[in-house]
Amino acid sequence: MGAGRADPLMAAASFLVRRVLATFVVLIAVTILTFVISHVIPGDPAQLIAGPRAGAAEVAQLRHALGLDRPLHEQYATYVVALLHGDLGASIVTGQPVLREILDRLPATIELMGLALLLSVAVAVPLGVIAAAARPSPLDTVLRGLSTVAISTPRFWVAMLLLGLFYGALQWAPPSGRLSPGLTPHELTGLLTLDSLLRGDWRLLRDATAHLVLPVAALAIGNIGTFARIIRAAMIEVLAQDHIRTARAAGISQARILSVYALRNALLPFVTIAGLELAGLLFGSVTVESVFAWPGIGSYLLDAILDLNFPVIMGVTLFVSIGYAVINLLIDLSYRCIDPRLRAPAG
Amino acid sequence: MTALALEVAEFTLDVGTRRLRALNDVDLCVGAGEIVGLIGESGSGKSLAALSIAGLLPKATGHTVAGAIRVGGVEGASRRAQVGFIFQEPMSALNPALRIDRQLVDAIRARRDADRATARQHAATLLAQLELPDPERVLRSYPHQLSGGMRQRVVIALALSGTPSLLIADEPTTALDVTVQLDVLRLIRDQARERNLGVLLITHDVNVVAYMAARLYVMYGGWIVEAGPTAQVLAAPRHPYTRALLASRPDRVARGAAIPAIDGFVPPLAAVTTGCRFADRCALVEARCHTPSALTVEGDVHIARCWKAGAGGSDAS
Numbered sequence: 001m002g003a004g005r006a007d008p009l010m011a012a013a014s015f016l017v018r019r020v021l022a023t024f025v026v027l028i029a030v031t032i033l034t035f036v037i038s039h040v041i042p043g044d045p046a047q048l049i050a051g052p053r054a055g056a057a058e059v060a061q062l063r064h065a066l067g068l069d070r071p072l073h074e075q076y077a078t079y080v081v082a083l084l085h086g087d088l089g090a091s092i093v094t095g096q097p098v099l100r101e102i103l104d105r106l107p108a109t110i111e112l113m114g115l116a117l118l119l120s121v122a123v124a125v126p127l128g129v130i131a132a133a134a135r136p137s138p139l140d141t142v143l144r145g146l147s148t149v150a151i152s153t154p155r156f157w158v159a160m161l162l163l164g165l166f167y168g169a170l171q172w173a174p175p176s177g178r179l180s181p182g183l184t185p186h187e188l189t190g191l192l193t194l195d196s197l198l199r200g201d202w203r204l205l206r207d208a209t210a211h212l213v214l215p216v217a218a219l220a221i222g223n224i225g226t227f228a229r230i231i232r233a234a235m236i237e238v239l240a241q242d243h244i245r246t247a248r249a250a251g252i253s254q255a256r257i258l259s260v261y262a263l264r265n266a267l268l269p270f271v272t273i274a275g276l277e278l279a280g281l282l283f284g285s286v287t288v289e290s291v292f293a294w295p296g297i298g299s300y301l302l303d304a305i306l307d308l309n310f311p312v313i314m315g316v317t318l319f320v321s322i323g324y325a326v327i328n329l330l331i332d333l334s335y336r337c338i339d340p341r342l343r344a345p346a347g
Numbered sequence: 348m349t350a351l352a353l354e355v356a357e358f359t360l361d362v363g364t365r366r367l368r369a370l371n372d373v374d375l376c377v378g379a380g381e382i383v384g385l386i387g388e389s390g391s392g393k394s395l396a397a398l399s400i401a402g403l404l405p406k407a408t409g410h411t412v413a414g415a416i417r418v419g420g421v422e423g424a425s426r427r428a429q430v431g432f433i434f435q436e437p438m439s440a441l442n443p444a445l446r447i448d449r450q451l452v453d454a455i456r457a458r459r460d461a462d463r464a465t466a467r468q469h470a471a472t473l474l475a476q477l478e479l480p481d482p483e484r485v486l487r488s489y490p491h492q493l494s495g496g497m498r499q500r501v502v503i504a505l506a507l508s509g510t511p512s513l514l515i516a517d518e519p520t521t522a523l524d525v526t527v528q529l530d531v532l533r534l535i536r537d538q539a540r541e542r543n544l545g546v547l548l549i550t551h552d553v554n555v556v557a558y559m560a561a562r563l564y565v566m567y568g569g570w571i572v573e574a575g576p577t578a579q580v581l582a583a584p585r586h587p588y589t590r591a592l593l594a595s596r597p598d599r600v601a602r603g604a605a606i607p608a609i610d611g612f613v614p615p616l617a618a619v620t621t622g623c624r625f626a627d628r629c630a631l632v633e634a635r636c637h638t639p640s641a642l643t644v645e646g647d648v649h650i651a652r653c654w655k656a657g658a659g660g661s662d663a664s
Contacts, residue, residue, distance in 0.1 A: 241439060242434060242436055242439035242440050243439060243440055243441055243442040243443070245403060245434070245440075246432070246434060246440045246441065246442075246502070246505060247442065247450075247453075247454075248403055249401055249403055249427075249430070249431075249432040249434075249505075249506075250450075250453070250454035250457055250458075250505050250506075250508065250509065251427065251428060251454065251457035251458050251509055252453050252454060252457050253457065256453065260445070261442050261445070264442070264444035264445065265442070265443065265444050338444070339443070339444065340443070340444065340446075340489040340491070341443060341489070341491045
């Protein structure tokens with residue numbers, strides 16, 4: 001109730017401005033890092049483009065044409081100016097602008113990761129809550145065992161297992177890609193399930209969903225384990241707090257205590273760690289997309305690495321960094337929704 | 348004879364996997380509209396006794412009980428609805444993530460059939476009765492937006508929301524500013540009188556008991572060692588432990604003089620003792636104190652669990 005209490009709206013706005021500025025600093029650092037790394041790594045792009053049979057003069061000419069003979073800081077300036085114009089360079093392999101290739105493949109990855117994230121949260125939160133509430137019990141032990149197995153199993157291996165079992169042995173799932181041959185997607189958002197829903201195209205929806213099941217499961221299983229453990233730990237901590245005893249004393253039902261009184265307070269540590277786990281999900285998508293020939297950013301990056309396709313590697317790195325920074329910004333903002341104490345200073 | 352708000356008869360509690368005896372043969376009662384003090388130092392078992400009465404003992408550690416607890420004439424698990432609990436720490440006793448109205452409305456609806464609007468109306472009335480200015484604003488607030496005294500009033504409102512027969516107040520003012528301590532105590536006393544509630548006031552502060560309670564129990568090492576009318580017990584304590592406890596009140600010691608402390612410490616639960624738990628720290632100890640039969644209760648109104656009850660009692664405080 002102090003006199004100098006700031007307007008909550010102003011406080012939120014200044015918080016937002018500060019966080020966005022901080023995000024920009026991070027992104028500038030990322031451009032420097034990707035730029036330096038790509039120029040320090042052995043291997044000469046000019047040599048690569050010109051091919052192994054090219055003569056030294058030819059390579060030098062190409063190097064000059066690409067601007068690779070200029071000082072590093074000049075090259076970096078050119079790179080940043082191009083970036084600001086939305087120019088991420090052209091793929092060495094296809095000659096297409098990197099930005100367009102990324103944007104073409106982005107919806108596939110967003111759909112895959114979004115659904116994997118949704119699925120893992122939807123399964124992990126109840127699991128973690130039950131594990132914390134049922135402690136100590138055989139159920140808790142079983143859940144802990146399952147999540148340990150899920151955490152310690154590499155995603156690509158899960159992906160190959162799933163593919164081998166449900167496509168190879170049982171023939172229940174389609175093998176790979178986003179759609180069966182012969183079907184054409186509706187061009188709206190690029191998220192096939194959403195687009196077909198909006199257009200009411202049930203056949204396409206079923207086909208797209210069938211293609212999603214295995215890669216989504218392969219990505220989500222590891223996260224379910226991690227998320228369930230985080231929720232369990234956070235819930236155990238919250239359940240030991242005084243206010244839970246108050247709620248019990250007031251006669252509030254166990255179900256409500258778990259789902260509202262405790263979970264609300266357990267969400268903060270969960271969101272923090274879950275946000276960090278998204279990096280793991282991104283990594284996972286690289287291998288999982290490759291196993292399922294999923295035409296997203298992950299498989300694109302893997303191909304680029306194998307081809308030493310530097311413009312693509314740099315472009316994807318930058319893009320992923322932006323995505324990661326934006327997600328972290330959203331997480332920081334979500335704290336204020338979850339924990340009222342962060343919204344306005346106490347009186 | 349008036350109906351009893353609380354009756355505890357020969358209640359014994361063993362806790363943990365090693366089944367350590369935490370409460371021994373506890374007998375206590377609180378009449379309707381009566382305020383009764385329960386004092387003792389940390390580890391004496393007074394908070395465990397309170398949690399036992401409210402049916403709030405944590406399940407995880409495991410415990411076994413014997414004896415009977417009746418609140419407002421109700422026994423068994425359903426007695427929980429008869430108990431309102433006021434906790435020590437008003438900041439941590441309220442859920443930091445939920446608005447006050449959510450917490451109060453949920454508590455009201457947990458104990459009676461009411462729709463949200465009716466329950467919210469009732470919540471506002473309760474807060475007004477507890478002398479909270481602008482109940483609507485309080486209802487819309489989160490706990491961190493309220494002062495300590497306001498929060499403790501909300502905690503009291505939560506305790507009263509279920510229309511209990513018994514209020515248990517566990518150190519209700521320890522965490523508060525001195526200026527609001529008296530307000531909160533007075534509020535508890537007035538509410539008890541108006542609602543004809545029994546109050547079990549748990550504290551280590553003799554002054555609080557002297558101000559509030561007509562009768563008092565003294566606990567030590569899981570035993571009730573002395574019981575009687577507050578004025579009598581404070582004026583002429585009969586158990587050596589009570590005498591030592593009263594002598595160590597800082598406000599009763601002359602300025603500059605050393606505060607007499609009780610040597611030693613409360614024996615841990617695991618310590619196997621027969622006879623009186625206080626024997627190891629007692630100045631009057633003799634051989635028979637170490638035999639189980641030493642645990643006698645003497646007197647009618649003012650009783651003490653000691654062979655020497657009354658002996659040398661006149662020199663106390």
